[in-house]
Amino acid sequence: STSPHVVLNDDNTIPQLGFGTWQVDADVAQESVAAALETGYRHIDTAAAYGNEDGVGRAIAESGVSREEIFVTTKLWNEDQGYDAALAAFDKSLERLGTDYVDLYLIHWPCPAKGLYRDSWKALVELRNSGRARSIGVSNFPAPLLEELVATGEAPAVNQIELHPYFPQVDLRAANASRGVLTEAWSPLGQGGELLTDPVVTEIAEEAGATPAQTVLAWHLAIGNVVFPKSVTPDRIRENWGALDVVLDEEQLERLTGLGRDNGRLGGDPAQVN
Numbered sequence: 001s002t003s004p005h006v007v008l009n010d011d012n013t014i015p016q017l018g019f020g021t022w023q024v025d026a027d028v029a030q031e032s033v034a035a036a037l038e039t040g041y042r043h044i045d046t047a048a049a050y051g052n053e054d055g056v057g058r059a060i061a062e063s064g065v066s067r068e069e070i071f072v073t074t075k076l077w078n079e080d081q082g083y084d085a086a087l088a089a090f091d092k093s094l095e096r097l098g099t100d101y102v103d104l105y106l107i108h109w110p111c112p113a114k115g116l117y118r119d120s121w122k123a124l125v126e127l128r129n130s131g132r133a134r135s136i137g138v139s140n141f142p143a144p145l146l147e148e149l150v151a152t153g154e155a156p157a158v159n160q161i162e163l164h165p166y167f168p169q170v171d172l173r174a175a176n177a178s179r180g181v182l183t184e185a186w187s188p189l190g191q192g193g194e195l196l197t198d199p200v201v202t203e204i205a206e207e208a209g210a211t212p213a214q215t216v217l218a219w220h221l222a223i224g225n226v227v228f229p230k231s232v233t234p235d236r237i238r239e240n241w242g243a244l245d246v247v248l249d250e251e252q253l254e255r256l257t258g259l260g261r262d263n264g265r266l267g268g269d270p271a272q273v274n
């Protein structure tokens with residue numbers, strides 16, 4: 001099967017189901033990305049901060065799949081924020097990836113206390129204009145900071161945010177959508193924790209004849225999120241790809257969204273991360 005594609009506000013398209021690589025060293029990233037490409041995934045999410053861009057690049061180079069068929073995202077790390085620093089960091093990411101362009105380059109965190117995200121954004125706009133980053137976007141941006149960038153006339157193509165049924169981000173998803181910014185959901189499986197044994201998830205999984213992970217991923221796909229679940233296990237990499245065949249009805253989608261918790265966040269708070 002192939003993933004559906006979503007059209008970005010710059011008219012580029014992105015495969016809706018991709019593959020994540022956080023907390024995986026370069027050698028393991030190489031193996032798991034190779035397994036993902038073999039399975040059919042054509043969208044890989046990495047970051048300078050993950051320390052595995054070289055492994056991701058090797059897997060792509062050795063896959064036999066042409067570079068043009070693979071959507072590659074990487075991200076600007078916090079300590080490289082600022083106009084000149086961002087341009088230099090981007091060059092290093094390309095070098096490690098062994099490619100002459102990325103499909104999507106993101107500001108990893110806004111780091112509001114640093115106050116450099118506007119300068120970083122100018123660098124990303126320049127990279128996009130040069131064609132070396134085909135699309136540009138942000139990650140972990142709350143609505144007011146996103147709005148600031150939109151107001152420059154150069155709207156981010158995506159906002160990649162923590163999002164899963166325990167933290168469904170209903171307001172920020174709507175804020176993204178109202179500005180034409182696509183929502184990408186990170187930690188879509190809730191990092192493989194409690195969520196996958198939640199009684200509501202397992203019950204809907206049984207109804208749908210799917211696994212809990214497939215059920216959660218099918219929820220993301222149905223509500224329009226772009227996702228890139230991470231696994232280093234070939235069986236799970238294939239299982240997660242099987243989410244493409246799982247259909248949930250409105251009532252099941254609402255039950256999953258209803259799992260949202262006041263404090264469902266697993267990762268850092270964007271207001272605090274610097």
Ligand code: NAD
Pocket residue numbers: 019020021022023045046108139140160161185186187188189190191192193196213214228229230231232236237239240267
């Ligand atoms: P995830 O929600 O994708 O969960 C991954 C974990 O779930 C795995 O380590 C494994 O333990 C488990 N798992 C995977 N498939 C499973 C299956 N079929 N059955 C049972 N358990 C399974 O978590 P994640 O890695 O944090 O998020 C996905 C990707 O999002 C990352 O790899 C990374 O690319 C991106 N990300 C971005 C940011 C950001 O700040 N922009 C932050 C975190 C993650």
